Amino acid sequence: MKKQPEIEKNPSTEEKIKEAARRVFTKKGYAATRTRDIAEESGFNLALINYYFRSKEKLFDIIMLEHLQIFIHSVMGIVNDPETTLQEKMEILISHYIDMLIKNPDIPLFVLSEINANPVKLISKLGFNKVQHGNIYLVKQWKELAATQKQLLINPIHIIMNVLSLTIFPFISSPLLRNRTGMSLEAFNKLMEERKKLIPVWINVMIGNSNTN
Amino acid sequence: MKKQPEIEKNPSTEEKIKEAARRVFTKKGYAATRTRDIAEESGFNLALINYYFRSKEKLFDIIMLEHLQIFIHSVMGIVNDPETTLQEKMEILISHYIDMLIKNPDIPLFVLSEINANPVKLISKLGFNKVQHGNIYLVKQWKELAATQKQLLINPIHIIMNVLSLTIFPFISSPLLRNRTGMSLEAFNKLMEERKKLIPVWINVMIGNSNTN
DNA sequence: GTCTATAGACTGATAGAC
DNA sequence: GTCTATCAGTCTATAGAC
Numbered sequence: 336m337k338k339q340p341e342i343e344k345n346p347s348t349e350e351k352i353k354e355a356a357r358r359v360f361t362k363k364g365y366a367a368t369r370t371r372d373i374a375e376e377s378g379f380n381l382a383l384i385n386y387y388f389r390s391k392e393k394l395f396d397i398i399m400l401e402h403l404q405i406f407i408h409s410v411m412g413i414v415n416d417p418e419t420t421l422q423e424k425m426e427i428l429i430s431h432y433i434d435m436l437i438k439n440p441d442i443p444l445f446v447l448s449e450i451n452a453n454p455v456k457l458i459s460k461l462g463f464n465k466v467q468h469g470n471i472y473l474v475k476q477w478k479e480l481a482a483t484q485k486q487l488l489i490n491p492i493h494i495i496m497n498v499l500s501l502t503i504f505p506f507i508s509s510p511l512l513r514n515r516t517g518m519s520l521e522a523f524n525k526l527m528e529e530r531k532k533l534i535p536v537w538i539n540v541m542i543g544n545s546n547t548n
Numbered sequence: 549m550k551k552q553p554e555i556e557k558n559p560s561t562e563e564k565i566k567e568a569a570r571r572v573f574t575k576k577g578y579a580a581t582r583t584r585d586i587a588e589e590s591g592f593n594l595a596l597i598n599y600y601f602r603s604k605e606k607l608f609d610i611i612m613l614e615h616l617q618i619f620i621h622s623v624m625g626i627v628n629d630p631e632t633t634l635q636e637k638m639e640i641l642i643s644h645y646i647d648m649l650i651k652n653p654d655i656p657l658f659v660l661s662e663i664n665a666n667p668v669k670l671i672s673k674l675g676f677n678k679v680q681h682g683n684i685y686l687v688k689q690w691k692e693l694a695a696t697q698k699q700l701l702i703n704p705i706h707i708i709m710n711v712l713s714l715t716i717f718p719f720i721s722s723p724l725l726r727n728r729t730g731m732s733l734e735a736f737n738k739l740m741e742e743r744k745k746l747i748p749v750w751i752n753v754m755i756g757n758s759n760t761n
Numbered sequence: 762g763t764c765t766a767t768a769g770a771c772t773g774a775t776a777g778a779c
Numbered sequence: 780g781t782c783t784a785t786c787a788g789t790c791t792a793t794a795g796a797c
Contacts, residue, residue: 366577371789379763382793385793441664499721500714533702592781
């Protein structure tokens with residue numbers, strides 16, 4: 336019943352710095368971020384960052400690892416659920432991603448940029464390659480479907496690409512799009528809410544129509 | 549009949565530096581690029597960069613402007629062609645973009661990252677907002693179609709998003725995707741070639757099925 | 762734990778020789 | 780035009796006071 340000692344009644348200094356770093360890194364990227372920016376954003380002194388995290392790079396690794404875990408961990412529960420159908424998984428996944436992206440619209444561009452800038456480090460060193468595809472329930476269901484759908488000529492990787500593209504890309508291009516059209520953030524988010532229902536419909540008609548072409 | 553003096557028989561020093569800058573900036577982004585990297589890549593000395601371009605930022609602006617013009621100018625001829633139908637325009641546009649992206653896969657992530665990092669400068673200062681939508685032939689055709697399709701409940705902006713998402717996003721996520729699946733660059737490019745035909749089909753069934761849902 | 766002050770390395774830009 | 784040498788400013792990281 337007793338809580339662990341010091342489980343942040345209100346955020347500790349270390350946690351505040353980490354949150355500040357998350358905001359600054361995610362917005363500006365690793366190279367453009369100065370340790371001074373994080374200090375200023377956190378309200379503490381520059382020296383404290385190195386006191387808690389030893390270096391800018393170590394702090395960055397922590398932030399990036401947490402971002403990747405948000406995307407991977409949160410999804411694992413969905414794709415590994417034996418209770419839901421393939422169709423339901425897709426709907427839940429898209430809805431879940433869009434919710435997350437409305438809250439954290441800068442994450443995809445940040446993650447993809449940093450992976451592009453330093454693929455070796457971010458993919459191998461951060462333990463990002465430990466996921467075992469074979470054991471995932473979604474993959475099992477997918478294979479079962481593929482076995483029955485002998486007519487389906489399209490490469491399944493196209494479908495995966497399409498789900499991710501339709502879900503994530505609008506957020507990546509949001510600054511440009513909103514500027515060009517004069518759309519407000521609220522209007523944009525409302526469009527994204529609409530897409531929770533639209534994308535699964537689109538994906539279904541894609542699968543249904545690609546082989547009868 | 550006489551050519552302009554010195555229209556690069558083989559590339560001038562200035563042109564070589566610009567090409568080197570294009571490669572380095574596009575790969576690493578503005579902040580992570582050091583003037584010394586460009587010098588090394590070009591084979592010339594650091595001082596020459598400032599001799600020709602005065603500053604790192606001025607050189608960057610030139611590169612970025614050229615990238616934006618590639619994307620805008622090359623597209624203008626297509627969307628303004630009165631000879632082609634809306635359907636044909638879409639097919640040509642997608643095919644044209646995929647060709648360009650296979651040759652320059654780093655451009656979208658680069659452009660979108662830099663716009664995200666500095667929206668005010670890159671959208672207004674670089675004269676990126678001079679396009680007059682009203683005069684474009686594609687927009688005219690679009691409005692004509694919309695007038696006849698009174699059943700079409702879906703916001704047209706979704707369709708534009710979808711075309712761009714399905715075309716561009718695979719290139720942005722290519723480093724991650726290829727690493728996760730072990731796919732070669734050749735195999736990836738072949739998939740993208742397939743998408744030249746697939747995306748227009750998908751867009752058509754989207755338009756056809758979204759309102760009968 | 763938190764601060765000020767500063768060391769030590771690096772960066773963009775320029776002066777000046779050739 | 781192209782180079783070497785170097786300046787002035789900025790950056791990360793640390794030493795040391797409190």
